[in-house]
Amino acid sequence: MNIGILSVQGAFIEHEEMLSRLGASCFEIRQKSDLIRPMDGLIIPGGESTVQGKLLRDLGLFQPLKEKIEAGLPVFGTCAELLLLAGSIKNDTRRHFATMDIVAVRNAYGRQLGSFSAEAEFDGLGTIPMTFIRAPYIESVGENVQVLSVVEGRIAAARQKSQLVTAFHPELCDDLRVHRYFLDMIRTNQAKDRGGR
């Protein structure tokens, strides 16, 4: 399995480390020419969503990645990337991939003093550690979206078919379960594809 990690800005190395511990290979996506490699899944890491959104466009990555996601490429977004996938962001006029039917709130817990860690239930995984850094949350989801985790009454993880988002950073905790969940998602997706043909 080969996972592309968007590496224009943010904590992409942390994701690479998680994947290598799980035995999955990965490569960095920094410019358009990186997209010629075969990709079974895409991770867009935490960072600053305004920076990533701008660089995606300036480096010619936006349209090709959007098309891949719309065509069903499994994608996993943490924190800032949740905002890149959100169909609607309540306190920001900018839209990015907008492929998920969710309403997100940006910097929803305030500035850095509002950052926190927690332990909470994640659907099917049990209780997992979660780190929220200047995090967004999901205010509401469409009917095709499955809520996977709720922290203090706010949606912290959700899935729509092969798109997975978490408001927290599983790559910052020493717990591989969410990354394993994403790899399982890709396998299921591939099995379905083969079955369909």
Place this chain on the structure above:
Amino acid sequence: MENNRFELNKNLAQMLKGGVIMDVTTPEQAKIAEAAGACAVMALERIPADIRAAGGVSRMSDPKMIKGIQNAVTIPVMAKCRIGHFAEAQILQAIEIDYIDESEVLSPADDKYHIDKTKFDVPFVCGAKDLGEALRRINEGASMIRTKGESGTGDVVQAVRHMRMMQAEIRRIGSMSEDELFDAAKQLQVPYELVLYVHEHKKLPVVNFAAGGVATPADAALMMQLGAEGVFVGSGIFKSGNPEKRAAAIVKAVTNYNDAKMLAELSEDLGEAMVGINEQEIELLMAERGK
């Protein structure tokens, strides 16, 4: 809810990696920086080049001015306090700054003690010229390190020197046998545990950015290739002919620092670069403040 502030503060710095933090003095400049792709801004009254030119005592910025910048952008906002001036740091924490830079660019308030940063909830970034300084700052609670470089000069030579020194010392510690680490800790004047971390991980325990004298996309790429995890750009942007274009070019240069072809394109037609001052022409070496 369990909250380890130091971990969370280190984590915020991780999110800034691969990004450019820009000095700004007005809300308008902050918006230009954000639009150009800055991952954070440093709010200050005067950019280092002007601090250097003006001389005199340089202090923390007016909180009202910092708040104006906080309201203008959604990216993290940092601000500087003087070395050892914990009251300035308390004020910056009270206005919920995202990161405090305990900075040698301002006039030091204490010529012996740095701020005990473990007493604060907000994160601190500190400058360092070598591994010993970096680990001492981390031991005091800094959750991010940057090279000191020489701010406001547009001359990258000192940032290069500091980054090379730090990386060389990290490699040296990394290749030591374990029984040599105790003496290394003594020589560096830092706790053994931090030396052990560097030995085991071959890196600092926190994120390490380049700062001081970065003026061009090529400067930024140079620092990234030397091992920086991101770049601070101060006077280099708003002292140049075309700040918008130069800022955006430096952001892209940090992402694709290994692609010379792209760097060539980014370096084209940026207008006049900051004039700069050579190392030999400087009267005040800010990097010598706070060790």
